[in-house]
Amino acid sequence: MRRESHSSMSRAVRTALISAMVAVGIGLPSAAIADDPIATLRNWGISKEPTPPPTPKISNTDLRQGRNYPEQPPVIPHSIRGYQIDLNSNRCLQCHSRKATELSQAPMVSVTHFMARDGQVLTSVSPRRFFCTQCHVTQLKVRPLVGNSFIDVDSLIEGVGNKKGN
Amino acid sequence: MRGFFKSIFERLMDYWRVLSSPSKYFSLGFLTVGGFLAGIFFWGAFNTALELTNTETFCVSCHEMRDNVLAELKSTIHYTNRSGVRATCPDCHVPHEWTNKIARKMAASKEVWGKIFGTINTREKFVEKRLELALREWDRFKANDSLECRNCHEFKFMDFTEQSSRAAKLHERFLSSKEKTCIDCHKGIAHKLPNLGKAAHMK
Numbered sequence: 001m002r003r004e005s006h007s008s009m010s011r012a013v014r015t016a017l018i019s020a021m022v023a024v025g026i027g028l029p030s031a032a033i034a035d036d037p038i039a040t041l042r043n044w045g046i047s048k049e050p051t052p053p054p055t056p057k058i059s060n061t062d063l064r065q066g067r068n069y070p071e072q073p074p075v076i077p078h079s080i081r082g083y084q085i086d087l088n089s090n091r092c093l094q095c096h097s098r099k100a101t102e103l104s105q106a107p108m109v110s111v112t113h114f115m116a117r118d119g120q121v122l123t124s125v126s127p128r129r130f131f132c133t134q135c136h137v138t139q140l141k142v143r144p145l146v147g148n149s150f151i152d153v154d155s156l157i158e159g160v161g162n163k164k165g166n
Numbered sequence: 167m168r169g170f171f172k173s174i175f176e177r178l179m180d181y182w183r184v185l186s187s188p189s190k191y192f193s194l195g196f197l198t199v200g201g202f203l204a205g206i207f208f209w210g211a212f213n214t215a216l217e218l219t220n221t222e223t224f225c226v227s228c229h230e231m232r233d234n235v236l237a238e239l240k241s242t243i244h245y246t247n248r249s250g251v252r253a254t255c256p257d258c259h260v261p262h263e264w265t266n267k268i269a270r271k272m273a274a275s276k277e278v279w280g281k282i283f284g285t286i287n288t289r290e291k292f293v294e295k296r297l298e299l300a301l302r303e304w305d306r307f308k309a310n311d312s313l314e315c316r317n318c319h320e321f322k323f324m325d326f327t328e329q330s331s332r333a334a335k336l337h338e339r340f341l342s343s344k345e346k347t348c349i350d351c352h353k354g355i356a357h358k359l360p361n362l363g364k365a366a367h368m369k
Contacts, residue, residue, distance in 0.1 A: 062332040078332060082242050089359035
């Protein structure tokens with residue numbers, strides 16, 4: 001009696017599990033992929049190994065790019081392959097530090113980076129701002145994966161002004 | 167004790183007497199031609215052995231090199247790149263010209279000492295000593311005007327239009343004027359940099 005109930009229970013559990021696995025593993029993701037392109041960046045089933053797209057080139061124009069909003073960390077307009085940023089050394093600061101800019105003619109790190117978290121200004125880059133690539137990134141020549149309708153604040157003000165007819 | 171030194175001295179004098187007297191059994195022709203051939207053989211063997219120690223395989227046969235500096239080199243452009251041309255250890259660390267090569271090789275015999283006494287036989291010891299080792303290499307490059315770099319990267323053949331504008335500008339300003347040499351800016355391109363807080367070089 002006991003054994004019977006146990007086996008029937010386990011059978012029920014197994015059936016439920018298998019059907020769940022079938023639903024989750026095969027049915028649902030493919031449906032989701034087909035319907036919503038943003039839901040996943042992997043447009044293939046788990047079992048398929050697609051050929052990856054070619055690695056895009058890093059934009060290396062050396063031309064400063066505008067910021068989309070005032071607080072945006074400026075993007076890096078050059079290659080940073082192999083740049084060492086660690087306890088020992090910071091390759092970025094070899095050109096962008098206050099002392100180096102005279103020779104390198106690179107833009108100096110903003111003085112906001114010298115501020116410790118209590119607003120105290122230190123003599124050089126504060127440890128909490130040391131790891132440049134946490135905020136500053138290189139750019140790739142690719143189509144954005146997801147579009148957006150962001151409007152720059154100046155354009156926004158202009159747009160509002162135009163609508164009012166001023 | 168005195169008798170011991172005396173017997174050694176007498177033995178040496180015996181050798182000298184043999185060496186300084188004319189040959190009794192061998193002809194002059196045999197001695198000169200034989201000596202010449204032996205010289206060629208010796209020279210060939212010497213250079214072959216020298217070249218054997220001038221390979222990456224030889225360098226990384228010690229774990230100190232394999233686990234530290236080679237491991238770091240692997241991700242850099244001097245190890246892997248689009249065209250598959252690469253620099254091995256001696257390309258940068260041993261001068262190609264013979265006299266300088268021998269001088270460098272003699273200086274490098276200190277590394278054998280280091281190997282025997284385990285100067286950098288753990289990662290910690292290596293990291294601790296890294297600044298000293300790096301400074302020595304940088305001084306060498308600075309003194310020979312980055313000769314090993316220039317064996318491949320010859321300024322005369324640089325096409326500035328192919329360089330990024332930033333690189334071209336800096337090369338134009340500092341390299342063409344001979345104000346700076348390669349190593350002044352390109353430190354730590356093949357291996358990780360030591361803690362430069364302690365180094366006057368980069369301040």
